[in-house]
Amino acid sequence: MIVFLAKDKLPALLSELNEMLEVVAPVRIGNDTAFATWVGQPIDFEKNPQISPTEFLLPQREVLFKYIQHSGRYVFEEVEPKSKLILGMRPCDLNAVKVLDKIFGTEPFDKLYFRRRRSAILAVLNCSKPEETCFCSHLGAGPECIDGFDLLFTELDSGYLIESGSSVGMLILKEHSDLFQEVKSVYLAEKNERISKAKETLNSRPNLSKDKIMGALETADWESMGNNCLSCGGCTFVCPICHCFNILDLGVPDGERLRCRDSCILSGFSRMAGGVNPRKSAGERIRNWYFDKFQFIPENTGLLGCVGCGRCISVCLASMDRWSLKVPR
Ligand code: SF4
Ligand code: SF4
DSSP: OEEEGGGGHHHHHHHHHHHSSSSEEEEEEEEEEEEOOSSSBBBBOOOOOOGGGGGGOOOOOOOOEEEEEETTTEEEOOOOOOOOEEEOOOOOHHHOOOEEEEHHHHSOOOHHHHHHHHTTEEEEESSSSSOOOOGGGGGOOOOOOOOOOOOOEEEEESEEEEEEEHHHHHHHHHTOOOOOOOOOOHHHHHHHHHHHHHHHHHTSSSOOOOOHHHHHHHHHHHHHHHHHOOOHHHHHOSSSSSSOOOEEESSSSSSEEEEOOOOTTSTTOOOOOOOOTOSSSSHHHHHHHHHIIIIHHHHHHOOSSSOOHHHHHHOOOOOOOOHTOOOOO
């Protein structure tokens, strides 16, 4: 099913959806754009936020359950996440969700990840405005979304084309049909034109295909890359696929078990009891990060561990990018 929504009707649609579930969308916060709970703010589809919407599926800090001592035994209380509709996720981030689903769905199955994942409706935005650092098209992760969405938005001059990709998406379009208009052929032509332009922009950039990156990994100078890296972990915390975490129990005798995001780039991540650390130097840690994305995750899931969203490039204060890795043009 495909419908057209005029731009001035978007707040009405979101308000109606907001009555049933939490709507998360890209909104202006100060001078920047970020995914946040929508409470009537203007939507900003211009910029892909630095923090990925996968943050709402795998948050930086999450209570897994509460533990309470009761008559000498522990009782565990799980907190059910609220149902969410995540609007404006771009195709690269949807592909990142597919990778996370494989990683957390492989034994041992992570039911606490899927508790959030199953309560999330994904309303993806076809990408007609790639950022300077994006290279999704070289890795087959954008700018056009093909499958895996519940709803798919394409922004046009006067409104949005909205397609359903699941029974939930179809139900939403049917329930709010009074807000929509019929799709004209000019709208479909405008969609194709916008996506073609985005592809053209992305494909005109230096090729960062998996093979080229893998070739560069074989000859990379990890020591000098390590000397430049500040070991701040920024690249991993903005990555929609990075998913390292730590578990903390907060409170004695009663308290909460937390899952907190961690980073393999940080020096303490692989340190073991007694102080032994198999990845002591920053160079060794960067090497592990790249090989995880382009070799280990593909071996384990069949999917690449990078979708070319470019966030790690734009966040890095040390300008660690394809130039430091020396990927040939
Ligand atoms: S963001 Fe840059 S400086 Fe910071 S850890 Fe990553 S590569 Fe190193
Ligand atoms: S490695 Fe960088 S470009 Fe690739 S998905 Fe992560 S943040 Fe995006």
